[in-house]
Amino acid sequence: MILANNKKAFFDYFVEDRFEAGIELVGSEVKSIKAGKTSIKEAFIRIINGEVFIMGMSVVPWAFGSTYNPDERRVRKLLLNKAEIKKLHEKVTQKGYTVVPLNVHLSKGFVKVDIAVARGKKNYDKRDSLAKKDQQRTMERDLKDNY
Template sequence: MAKQSGIKIVAKNKKAYHDYFIEEKLEAGIVLTGTEIKSIRAGKANLKESFATIKKGEVFIHNMHISPYEQGNRFNHDPTRMRKLLLNKIEISKLIGQTKEKGYSLVPLSIYLKNGLAKMELGLAKGKKLYDKRHDAAKKDAQREIERAFRERQKM
């Protein structure tokens, strides 16, 4: 997702890739108030402890923090309120089946502006065990060592 294609990334959930195996990604719109979109355009959003749930055939995002807009006065919003996500019925029914039967979770991966509209990238994720996290860390360390050795060799 590059800025050249009309997309500006506002916030990323880096912890999601550490804690989960992301099986599938999908794009969802977000229902926001006027001051919330102004805060997002200013880059004041955070996805750290957020999660998504499905209730009565609708998808909601919880604990997504959008800072109050400075010039918003009495029209400001609650920073961590529950917000509705916009998806097709087919996508929602597919997500319901996968989260119920296979033990998957819905994890927000990023918020971005696409042609002036706020969008969220949701990931269908399966939780990692502690040994999976250790394995990923060991793999990352090994890759870093290989790159370091390669750079030292090129200097010679």
Template sequence: MGKKHQPKADNLLAQNKKARHDYNILETYEAGIALTGTEIKSVRAGKVTLRDGFARVRNNEAWLENVHISPYKEGNQFNEDPLRNRKLLLHKREIKKLLAAAMQQGHTIVPLRMYLKHGYAKVLIGVAEGKKNYDKRETLKRKDQQRDIQRALKDRY
């Protein structure tokens, strides 16, 4: 299993809540992301959408695809394509683990969060396994029960 990485709430720039609903996350990895100057400014402003994104390993390099980073307002001709593929910065052994995990049937690599760490943009990616519809309903039911329990305990104490 990969390490559990939890960024501080104030550094969180974007979160993919749909990923935890649609997938079981098996392991997570923290990756740097190669961005241009106007892209990092847009990321710092929180103009990122991770919802439909995924990662792919090609030629022993990890790439983040289909993640939308809005063009920077003052960027002019220096703005890049909002949906361009961006290189993920990982160690070789992590890339090999990701490749092995993604080759298994039904597994994919999805971005979970984007945040700042020591001034650098980081992406928390997870190796995920797709959920069936009945699993999604079971998860929602369990979540509602936990919320009811917490509400009852709060009223009690």
């Protein structure tokens, strides 16, 4: 079940490799995320000293939590194994590549985040994808009208 989605990532980047990572959460953050009170629109991922962190992810404090709720936009550690971190680091060191979060979802009761190694699109690539999407939409509309 997808809890938060980053639609802009597919518009701004060519997505290449995907990984599923766990998130290190504290306190009532899990309940808040399961309630759908999270956003990854402005989130980005950094690799620091062999560890992967997600920054800018917003998790609204749970309404029924204690007064010690964690900060809404705190830095959260992503849980990956060493081989995956090494693969991410090798790709990111190449020019033009970055790591972006795609969505936050539940997997067997655990909160996971899908991340991807992506290459940035140029403006003409974005116009091209908009044109393809528009063309697909008109084709589907014409098929619907014909039946």
